[in-house]
Amino acid sequence: MTFKATSKIEFIDLKRQFMAYKEDILARMHPVMEDARFILGSEINELEQTLSAYVNMPYALAVASGTDALLIPLMAAGVKPGDEVITTPFTFIATAEVIQFLGAKPVFVDVDPDTCLIDVTKIERVLNANTKAIIGVSLYGQMADMQAIGDIADKYGLLSIEDGAQSFGASNKFGRSCGVSKVGATSFFPSKPFGCFGDGGMVFFQDEELFKRSRMIRIHGQDKRYIHDILGINGRMDTLQAAILLGKWPHFQDEVEKRQALGDYYRKSLRKIEGVKILDIKPGNTHVYGQMTIRVKLRDELVKYLNSKQIPTAVHYPRPLHLQPVFAHLGYHAGDFPDSECVASEVLSLPFHPFLQTEEVDYIADQIQFFFKGI
Numbered sequence: 001m002t003f004k005a006t007s008k009i010e011f012i013d014l015k016r017q018f019m020a021y022k023e024d025i026l027a028r029m030h031p032v033m034e035d036a037r038f039i040l041g042s043e044i045n046e047l048e049q050t051l052s053a054y055v056n057m058p059y060a061l062a063v064a065s066g067t068d069a070l071l072i073p074l075m076a077a078g079v080k081p082g083d084e085v086i087t088t089p090f091t092f093i094a095t096a097e098v099i100q101f102l103g104a105k106p107v108f109v110d111v112d113p114d115t116c117l118i119d120v121t122k123i124e125r126v127l128n129a130n131t132k133a134i135i136g137v138s139l140y141g142q143m144a145d146m147q148a149i150g151d152i153a154d155k156y157g158l159l160s161i162e163d164g165a166q167s168f169g170a171s172n173k174f175g176r177s178c179g180v181s182k183v184g185a186t187s188f189f190p191s192k193p194f195g196c197f198g199d200g201g202m203v204f205f206q207d208e209e210l211f212k213r214s215r216m217i218r219i220h221g222q223d224k225r226y227i228h229d230i231l232g233i234n235g236r237m238d239t240l241q242a243a244i245l246l247g248k249w250p251h252f253q254d255e256v257e258k259r260q261a262l263g264d265y266y267r268k269s270l271r272k273i274e275g276v277k278i279l280d281i282k283p284g285n286t287h288v289y290g291q292m293t294i295r296v297k298l299r300d301e302l303v304k305y306l307n308s309k310q311i312p313t314a315v316h317y318p319r320p321l322h323l324q325p326v327f328a329h330l331g332y333h334a335g336d337f338p339d340s341e342c343v344a345s346e347v348l349s350l351p352f353h354p355f356l357q358t359e360e361v362d363y364i365a366d367q368i369q370f371f372f373k374g375i
């Protein structure tokens with residue numbers, strides 16, 4: 001091992017990113033502030049147009065967060081108490097939270113432990129007359145099998161939604177993340193692949209009616225000012241966040257390519273280490289590594305060891321949703337989703353961002369190898 005970490009390895013390096021694009025970002029922010037276009041300024045529409053063209057969807061709606069990007073289309077589709085929405089228990093809380101928030105019931109389907117994505121072969125078993133929608137989660141940055149999910153949804157007249165919060169910029173052989181389902185939802189939380197400087201999200205729609213209802217819901221259920229036709233929320237994205245994203249946009253495709261190259265390099269470096277299981281990439285998928293996540297036994301010990309070597313790590317996610325107190329009333333038990341429970345005990349996310357150096361990856365891989373050799 002020749003590399004010595006001279007500067008601290010960041011889990012995600014947002015400071016380096018800002019310094020690299022500073023002029024472009026500030027150039028887009030200044031006019032917003034000078035003209036005080038803080039709420040629904042023209043940058044919102046510009047961002048919607050730019051990103052709907054990118055993912056190849058006819059309609060886009062900028063919203064206040066990735067959570068609202070999931071909530072709003074479910075509200076627009078009329079999901080209500082008594083309804084059921086299918087998703088995976090191995091995801092961030094927001095995916096299932098929005099279902100329960102509307103009084104509907106989250107119904108879980110286990111994941112494929114090799115990818116941590118929903119096992120589509122198990123979806124039809126839990127369908128019933130109350131099922132209204134299926135949410136596939138493109139966890140860690142590669143797309144869930146949204147084509148198969150869309151086929152099931154079409155067959156039974158359901159809404160298909162991609163939770164693409166971690167996968168903006170990824171693709172499969174049918175198109176880009178957020179662009180192949182009836183609804184695609186993403187997040188611009190700072191640490192996501194396309195991040196703003198606070199909270200933000202976007203919903204993409206194939207259907208004009210669902211888009212129009214969602215647009216009303218975003219602004220208190222109104223179409224005309226102060227006339228409220230339906231129940232809405234304050235779900236708008238700040239103009240400043242749209243301006244920041246537009247300032248970063250010219251660099252995004254380059255970042256996606258860097259992510260893929262660095263991801264390949266990481267996988268090659270880790271593959272030779274006994275004790276590390278690398279997650280599969282499905283044929284035809286490109287991956288943006290919203291997280292660089294591996295599976296290991298002895299995770300707690302490895303985390304401690306890596307921390308002692310100044311390597312930060314994270315666990316996405318330590319407890320599957322069917323075992324969360326907030327969902328206890330659903331009546332699920334330990335053992336109901338063995339693959340989700342297994343991966344939750346093994347997954348470990350390593351430092352990853354487009355500015356990470358290959359020497360830093362070498363250092364991280366070497367330290368992991370030392371750990372497993374020493375035990």
Ligand SMILES: *Cc1c(COP(=O)(O)O)cnc(C)c1O
Nearest residue numbers: 065066067092094095165187189
């Ligand atoms: C981050 C995330 C969300 C929520 O996005 P926010 O912008 O934080 O509200 C939803 N689903 C998944 C899978 C996420 O990773």
